[in-house]
Amino acid sequence: MLRSVILAASRSSGLERLVETAPLTRGVVRRFVAGTSPDDALRATGELVADGLAVSLDVLGEDTETAEQAVATREAYVSLLAALRDSALTPAAEVSVKLSALGQKFDEQLAYEQARAICAAASEAGTTVTLDAEDHTTTDSTLDILTKLRTDFPTTGAVLQAYLRRTEADCRELATAGSRVRLCKGAYKEPESVAYQSTLDVDKSFVRCLNILMSGEGYPMLATHDPRLIAIGEDRARWFDRSPDEFEFQLLYGVRPEEQARLAAEGYTVRVYVPYGTQWYPYLMRRLAERPANMGFFLKAVSRK
Ligand code: FAD
Numbered sequence: 001m002l003r004s005v006i007l008a009a010s011r012s013s014g015l016e017r018l019v020e021t022a023p024l025t026r027g028v029v030r031r032f033v034a035g036t037s038p039d040d041a042l043r044a045t046g047e048l049v050a051d052g053l054a055v056s057l058d059v060l061g062e063d064t065e066t067a068e069q070a071v072a073t074r075e076a077y078v079s080l081l082a083a084l085r086d087s088a089l090t091p092a093a094e095v096s097v098k099l100s101a102l103g104q105k106f107d108e109q110l111a112y113e114q115a116r117a118i119c120a121a122a123s124e125a126g127t128t129v130t131l132d133a134e135d136h137t138t139t140d141s142t143l144d145i146l147t148k149l150r151t152d153f154p155t156t157g158a159v160l161q162a163y164l165r166r167t168e169a170d171c172r173e174l175a176t177a178g179s180r181v182r183l184c185k186g187a188y189k190e191p192e193s194v195a196y197q198s199t200l201d202v203d204k205s206f207v208r209c210l211n212i213l214m215s216g217e218g219y220p221m222l223a224t225h226d227p228r229l230i231a232i233g234e235d236r237a238r239w240f241d242r243s244p245d246e247f248e249f250q251l252l253y254g255v256r257p258e259e260q261a262r263l264a265a266e267g268y269t270v271r272v273y274v275p276y277g278t279q280w281y282p283y284l285m286r287r288l289a290e291r292p293a294n295m296g297f298f299l300k301a302v303s304r305k
Pocket residue numbers: 131132133134159161184185186187188223224225226227250251252255256272273290291
């Protein structure tokens with residue numbers, strides 16, 4: 001119930017303006033977002049890489065409405081990738097891209113062309129791109145664009161959401177040699193017709209999908225903070241005889257940093273998803289929806305100001 005309310009709030013532009021202009025948020029936002037500028041992102045990436053972690057950087061922004069915004073987002077990624085290369089942070093750091101930030105909702109071809117330019121810049125910088133998964137109305141389009149991008153950039157990563165009923169089939173389709181696939185639970189509010197609604201059903205689907213990916217030919221990227229699912233991931237790595245360079249764990253910036261360090265110390269590849277930029281509102285709201293304890297932290301900060 002609380003999750004639904006917060007996810008609805010993540011789509012409210014009135015609330016967005018109110019929250020963004022409140023003088024409260026710096027400390028709260030900084031917990032989950034690396035900062036607003038590319039320099040902030042490079043600094044956070046440098047610190048994580050020095051600690052033995054890999055990184056996927058996300059230039060915050062989604063639901064772009066004009067071609068100019070889509071091009072500006074592409075340019076932000078291209079210059080970020082050049083800066084990562086110049087700072088010797090590639091290949092440890094890659095980028096994650098939301099196609100909706102590149103115009104997918106109004107011009108699929110435009111989004112494909114911008115994504116292609118980002119993949120070319122990543123390839124030049126010696127690193128990779130992963131296409132984030134968004135709400136279920138975009139899944140077919142995103143997977144179509146992924147297929148096209150992989151023709152020239154085969155390392156382009158996919159993201160599959162365990163809460164979607166279709167995802168087991170998508171895992172089977174994508175568990176092929178060289179295929180990088182991030183598996184997550186899924187962060188959007190989805191209808192019962194397409195998505196499992198209970199925590200138990202989502203977790204069971206995650207495990208079925210994890211089994212398919214870990215027993216397949218591709219490169220699974222297990223994106224979860226859930227201690228039980230991480231333990232199952234570790235177990236399946238042993239069972240399917242996958243060495244640490246044949247799969248990875250992924251966690252979000254600011255979430256369970258002690259677990260990130262523990263997994264890295266165990267010898268696993270751990271990639272931290274690092275968002276930065278000024279358009280942090282929908283991202284932050286999805287994080288708050290995942291964990292009511294974070295909401296308490298947020299409200300306390302609001303009421304203090
Ligand atoms: P949850 O069900 O949120 O939590 C399960 C358990 O994990 C909790 O009970 C608790 O024990 C522990 N836990 C969780 N958070 C904390 C915390 N803050 N502190 C301490 N313990 C905690 N979603 C998309 O829809 N598309 C994407 O492209 C996408 N990319 C992602 C990339 C990465 C690297 C990650 C980690 C997540 C991504 N997500 C994405 C979000 C994902 O779908 C989930 O919404 C999010 O990860 C929360 O699910 P969870 O698996 O962590 O488990």
